[in-house]
Amino acid sequence: METLLVVGAGPKALAVAAKSHVLRKLGLPAPRVIVVEAHAVGGNWLPSGGWTDGRHRLGTSPEKDIGFPYHSTWARGHNGAINEAMMAYSWAAFLVEHGTYAEWIDRGRPSPQHHVWAKYLQWVAREIDLELVLGTVGSIRQRPDAAVEGWLVSVADADGGMTEIDADALMITGPGRSTKALAEHPRVLSIAEFWDLAGRRRLPVCSRAAVIGGGETAGSALDELVRHEMLTISVISPMATLYTRGESFFENALYSDPNKWSALSMQERRDVIRRTDRGVFSVRVQESLLGDSRVHHLQGRVTRIVEQGEGVALTLRNELRADQVHNFDLVVDATGGQPLWFLDLIDADAKDLLELAIGGPLTQSRIESAIGYDLAVAGLGAKLYLPSMAAVAQGPGFPNLSCLGELSDRVLRTAPVRSSARARVNVSALAS
Ligand SMILES: Cc1cc2nc3c(=O)[nH]c(=O)nc-3n(C[C@H](O)[C@H](O)[C@H](O)COP(=O)(O)OP(=O)(O)OC[C@H]3O[C@@H](n4cnc5c(N)ncnc54)[C@H](O)[C@@H]3O)c2cc1C
Structure with missing residues (x-):
């Protein structure tokens, strides 16, 4: 056999x-x-x-x-x-x-x-x-x-x-593996470190948290962070906004039955994936997060992380704008697998x-x-x-x-x- x-x-x-x-x-x-x-x-x-x-x-x-x-x-x-x-x-x-x-x-x-x-x-x-x-x-x-x-x-x-x-x-x-983090710093956590600390109720006390990433990994981390006392929670992703998966029949049907997929052009396929999968939160995650005024979105790619007092400063890059620097006292690298x-x-x-x-x-x-x-x-x-x-x-x-x-x-x-x-x-x- x-x-x-x-x-x-x-x-x-x-x-x-x-x-x-x-x-x-x-x-x-x-x-x-x-x-x-x-x-x-x-x-x-x-x-x-x-x-x-x-x-x-x-x-x-x-x-x-x-x-x-x-x-x-x-x-x-x-x-x-x-x-x-x-x-x-x-x-x-x-x-x-x-x-x-x-x-x-x-x-x-x-x-x-x-x-x-x-x-x-x-x-x-x-x-x-x-x-x-x-x-x-x-x-x-x-x-x-x-x-x-x-x-x-x-x-x-x-x-x-x-x-x-x-x-x-x-x-x-x-x-x-989930052990990778964008920088080696006690306030920059890989997703594995994040869940380990959260599970042991040992997440550091912080006022400005950031989650880097826009998929299910980031969604679950955010779902956890909103249960903690903090002033702001920023979601950092390169997209213009935080998209919600539509989950209409037409979108779901392409996921359940991929037989129509081969008839689409490469551009159309990438478009579907971009709009429905990559960097997109599920409806459930969006529903629980949108009601929380501490959560907001920052657009950009993180290009630099430097120590800043107790926390870190992240440099965010966007094509048509000058680099921006934001300070956080906790960063979770949830960019996924x-x-x-x-x-x-x-x-x-x-x-x-x-x-x-x-x-x-x-x-x-x-x-x-x-x-x-x-x-x-x-x-x-x-x-x-x-x-x-x-x-x-x-x-x-x-x-x-x-x-x-x-x-x-x-x-x-x-x-x-x-x-x-x-x-x-x-x-x-x-x-x-
Ligand atoms: C937090 C989170 C939530 C998600 N929620 C959803 C969801 O609701 N719906 C959805 O469609 N997708 C979801 N996803 C995406 C999800 O990862 C995939 O849909 C799916 O689990 C992948 O299944 P899998 O069988 O490929 O792998 P996994 O379920 O990831 O299993 C991989 C296994 O490989 C083992 N392994 C790794 N390395 C080795 C090695 N070297 N030797 C032996 N074993 C190894 C691991 O221990 C693990 O058990 C989610 C992802 C995350 C991170």
Whole structure:
């Protein structure tokens, strides 16, 4: 059986592992999915993951769960059965099993707290008997001189023991680390430091706070800061204003069903992403923040940070204006993940192959443009699935929670998986 190794046991890994489990139960070919996770299933939705304190709420509806939109179309004669079987791992099934479905409906379908979302993912993992390896992926290289290309992934466990896992295909998930801060200063916090201090009720007392960034990471941090005593809370982003995600049917439909995406020009795609995703707060975050007169927006890119008494002075740059300097006594770097974080794991030879496949140096835009229909880098012998970088080429919902069911279909329907499974059936038929 082909092996697909997934780095990180978040929603994407669970979506692919559950769909693979369902396909095999239905007698359809599917790879063995091994998930390597550094912390815990759903780790980035728990305080220990460094992206949240676990108490803030999901921005999107939890019904956009690991099977959403339950619309497999590629397995002729089996699509209905796949969709039905996947419902066993839905958010609603989770609530039914825990006896809280009616209460959730009666309370108006509230967005769950992040730690509850992690519980849902952990429940799915148990239900499908997820093949989980607890450890941190430290390096990735290609199988040397193998007739069939593949990946060798080395994993360090908590005791420092190393294992190397051989896989035919590899999928990278997650935003990377949350420990980076724009400057090394006790009043400039990375998002991991911020949540650590907030969780221990140790956030420094301050009067002028700034959050750098305009996405969900910044939204959750702001949601926390407004609960503290301070005079002003500035949100710093390069955009002209703080945009709210429209969440109209037309916008959401492009996220749930990315099939229309390929008909849009590059300019139109970037436009949709800019208006609906990058630097945009969810409606819920905006609603809770707009009512607070301490919160305001400062436009600009932070180009300089210098110590200023107890706090720091930030220089903000805007193209058509002179630089502006603002003083703060607490700054949170909430600029979010680093899309290319996984390149640090990949060895030089594999990087060379990746460069050959994408036709030049490994830049974000070049990799994004090279993501194929199956969410893997086109032109690479061994499959490398990068759904978090698939927005521009394949659809804005793939990096987030908007169409995890479609994501798993795209990954699992790939020709090698099915044709090699057919080939094995033929070989074993010949042998018998
Ligand atoms: C605070 C916050 C709120 C968000 N809210 C929403 C929302 O409401 N709706 C939405 O659509 N999107 C939201 N997002 C975006 C969200 O990150 C993605 O939608 C989605 O979680 C990504 O899922 P994933 O499976 O790729 O990764 P993650 O859930 O991020 O999981 C990645 C996993 O990889 C593990 N890991 C990392 N490095 C290694 C390594 N070297 N070895 C082994 N394991 C490793 C981590 O421990 C983690 O468990 C939010 C993001 C943040 C930061």
